[in-house]
Amino acid sequence: MRMTTDYKNTAAGRVPSEWDVVSLGQATTDIFGGGTPSTAKPTYWGGDIEWTTSAYLSGLHLKNGQRKITKEGLDNSSSRLVPKGNLLVGTRVGVGKVAVNDVNVAISQDLTGLVLNKLAFDSEYLAYYLMSDQPQQVFRNQTRGTTIRGIPREDLKLIPVCRPPLPEQMKIAAILSKIQQAIEVQEKIIERTKELKRGLMAKLFTEGLPAFRERDRQAGLHGEELKETEIGLMPKSWEVRRLGDIFDCHDGKRVPMTKADRIAGPYPYYGASGIIDHVKDFIFDGEHLLVAEDGENLKSRKMPISFIAQGKFWVNNHAHILKNRLGSLKFYEQYMAQMDVKDYLTGTTRPKLTKGLLLEMRLPFPQETEQLEIGRVLERLDAKAKLNDIRLYLQSGIFKSMLYQLMAGHIRVNNIEIPFIGEQTGPAHVQA
Template sequence: MKTHLICTAIDRLTEVGARGAKMAQPDHILMLVRGMTLLKDVPIGFVTKPVAFNQDLKALVANENVNPLFLSYLLVEKKRVMMGLVNTANHGTGRLDTNLLKALPIDIPPLPEQRKIADILSTWDRAIETSEALLATARTQKRALMQSLLTGKRRFPEFEEQEWKIGGLDLLAEIHMGQSPAGSTYNSDGIGSPLLNGPTEFTDRHPVARQWTTKPTKMCKDGDVLVCVRGSSTGRMNVADGAYCIGRGIAAVRKRNGLTDTVYLQQLLHSLVELVLSRAAGSTFPNIDKKSLNALQVHIPTYEAQKRIGLVLADADDEIDSYVGDIKNLHAEKKALMQQLLTGKRRVNVDA
């Protein structure tokens, strides 16, 4: 249940399977009551189409004097309280007891006000869904652009006659493998060089240091592409926005001056994530070494073509970032509204 309004599902049942399945109907509310997820969240969804559910979920049916959509939003607002009701079974799985759930105290306004509040909040949900659909489309278009522009299948008219090379990544970049400094040199007071040891400091784009070292070993530079090369996060990437000391779990991929455009290199590496993972050695603890990174086969256009391709793909990233920002803002606005409308701090006018 990744969205509040349940309109579809990833899995499907055959007609035979559906006959024996428990079905939630439109206006029912589905809530997770068993599973590891309960240790960090209580997923709640409002059903808009018939959907089958298993024993880890409960379907709630609102009483006649309660608007079901309003109730679903009210339960979301009560998540923090419900988290306190979750206990763990013998094997550590979270469990939300039905009797405790039934005893949960809630405040219900008159039915007309419930409907009005539900209409207001569902407007935000629809806006979020629209923005998420636009984001998904933008990401699909970006992937298509990368597949065509970074392989030479699609070329800009002014560069059509120029020859592309195919070779190892080492023709475009230098690989600098990280080396962890002694643990005794670490601090969280901002003294020395910022230190990156792995994915815990990575974000959507640029890393955020949480530790520093007074005796840095290997340093990356502004614009380097940082690649996780050890463990389950192998292949995850960020772009350095300054100088950092890098530990052994990270490699810095640095452009070759005069031969490689920084943005092109960044986009190229992001397109190679799956290939990087395929080169990783080890199943339980994957890792990739400098030789394997250098051997990654890439298409290499002229420097001017690289710059043009990089600009187009960077514009696509800007569009994606814009939609991501819109979605974050809409979620924040909806959360603020819920805190006001579902606690009675802010009342709504209901037409007579």
């Protein structure tokens, strides 16, 4: 790779002097919208023609449609078929989404189909280009409407597009695809780790730690029997206790602050789902378990509802503060992370977990040595998950940086050989 030094000013910004800049309309042989066959007509659906909306676009390639329609449905609607190896662009809902269609696909009114001039443009390159900062800024600036915001097709056609020589386009696309493949692999690793943890937690909190049961078996005790309790199956030696018998609640010490009242400082300021700011003072010191008091997250569980706060910190009135008299904080942080709390919630528009109901929660209580070991097992898995998240963050940063530098011509790949370029070719690289 080499850095470019000779630039020219264009509608697409400063680009290498040997690159052309054309409008998106000039990069295509046809641009058209789509539609949805009537759902009241059963004969329009369930055929062999792929059909999709913008909601189904995820990643660079669309490998199959969201649903299937019949020829009758296609002929009697505004939907149109985009030949494979071209582009789908979100222009009504999901504005700015872009994908290369690996199959012939009919499109809904959310999408615009771009049939490319394959002698001038590589479809993967153009898809990546439309994902880059400058075109995405155009999508944001030109979006109009009140209830449904979209970009007019005439404005879409005017987006300036850089056109390096076709071989260079294919090299740019191949490099970005390799990075994207690494990101996708990392995302799968993260998801598998989450699945592993969910399965492990279900087993640990039902059967106990296998290492402890193995010791029983080695001692000739053949493992511990399970018993049915009000909170489900658990080892016979475990107890069920009230949360209030394990923890003291320090909600009375909380002091909420408005954003205007906060003065920046070194101490974490916690809310219902974790740290939301840093302030100059603290009201708690030591290790505590914080549990969300209110908010939709108590139902959706998109973020943790229980987490450990350590050292000096401040808490607002959206998180309960618990200090354990017995047991392991890590064990109960992990247990409550997977616990279904909906039966303890009040409120309809905004779910709330009151202090009274929190203290009445029933929790398992193994021997404290077993609690500590279960906590350590899950903590090691969390450390691995955090490392995976860091890797994904770094890979995503590399992709964004390379996308910008390659599309602006700051890094040139025209004079280098890329041995894996053939691996990326497929329907997206078929030339006319």
